[in-house]
Amino acid sequence: AQSVTQLGSHVSVSEGALVLLRCNYSSSVPPYLFWYVQYPNQGLQLLLKYTTGATLVKGINGFEAEFKKSETSFHLTKPSAHMSDAAEYFCAVSDSGNTPLVFGKGTRLSVIA
Amino acid sequence: GAVVSQHPSRVICKSGTSVKIECRSLDFQATTMFWYRQFPKKSLMLMATSNEGSKATYEQGVEKDKFLINHASLTLSTLTVTSAHPEDSSFYICSALKKRAAYEQYFGPGTRLTVT
Numbered sequence: 633a634q635s636v637t638q639l640g641s642h643v644s645v646s647e648g649a650l651v652l653l654r655c656n657y658s659s660s661v662p663p664y665l666f667w668y669v670q671y672p673n674q675g676l677q678l679l680l681k682y683t684t685g686a687t688l689v690k691g692i693n694g695f696e697a698e699f700k701k702s703e704t705s706f707h708l709t710k711p712s713a714h715m716s717d718a719a720e721y722f723c724a725v726s727d728s729g730n731t732p733l734v735f736g737k738g739t740r741l742s743v744i745a
Numbered sequence: 746g747a748v749v750s751q752h753p754s755r756v757i758c759k760s761g762t763s764v765k766i767e768c769r770s771l772d773f774q775a776t777t778m779f780w781y782r783q784f785p786k787k788s789l790m791l792m793a794t795s796n797e798g799s800k801a802t803y804e805q806g807v808e809k810d811k812f813l814i815n816h817a818s819l820t821l822s823t824l825t826v827t828s829a830h831p832e833d834s835s836f837y838i839c840s841a842l843k844k845r846a847a848y849e850q851y852f853g854p855g856t857r858l859t860v861t
């Protein structure tokens with residue numbers, strides 16, 4: 633069975649500071665990994681995904697994540713936080729592109745002016 | 746792009762009534778759609794997998810007679826919450842797999858159901 637652990641249910645950073653949201657996964661097969669962002673009362677928007685190939689994945693809005701197999705991690709980063717980045721972020725894993733996603737519990741990002 | 750819509754976006758119903766939620770892929774065909782449920786300040790939990798032309802597959806603990814899923818076409822899946830109770834109040838989100846395109850799963854904007 634697959635699982636996702638997101639360390640920190642709430643992360644607060646200052647505007648302009650580095651954003652680091654942690655995600656560790658468990659999977660018995662090579663994983664497909666995703667990061668989604670959710671704004672209040674809205675659906676999920678895909679930030680980025682890792683399937684195969686390059687382990688450093690760049691996404692939208694300046695976010696990127698690195699797949700580290702040895703650490704079973706897929707942490708999300710952004711060099712400089714913006715107020716508009718304040719939202720809920722979900723890490724998810726799948727064993728293929730055609731199966732449902734298993735989500736972490738989410739991390740709420742607050743950005744302080 | 747690939748757009749998935751849900752209708753309604755928000756619904757309030759009385760206890761004991763049934764509510765239908767539609768999930769549509771607007772510009773692509775989706776042989777498979779997934780229905781998730783999200784409790785307040787919680788993650789998304791898979792409820793069922795909906796395949797076009799066949800019966801839905803439900804996750805353990807999800808009552809198939811209560812949450813009726815129909816996937817009648819390649820662009821539409823419906824979730825009907827029957828005999829709704831206040832504990833069914835939640836945010837329901839669907840996602841659609843784009844046919845012939847791996848790793849392409851698109852999420853709808855969600856439906857907020859409140860049962861009074």
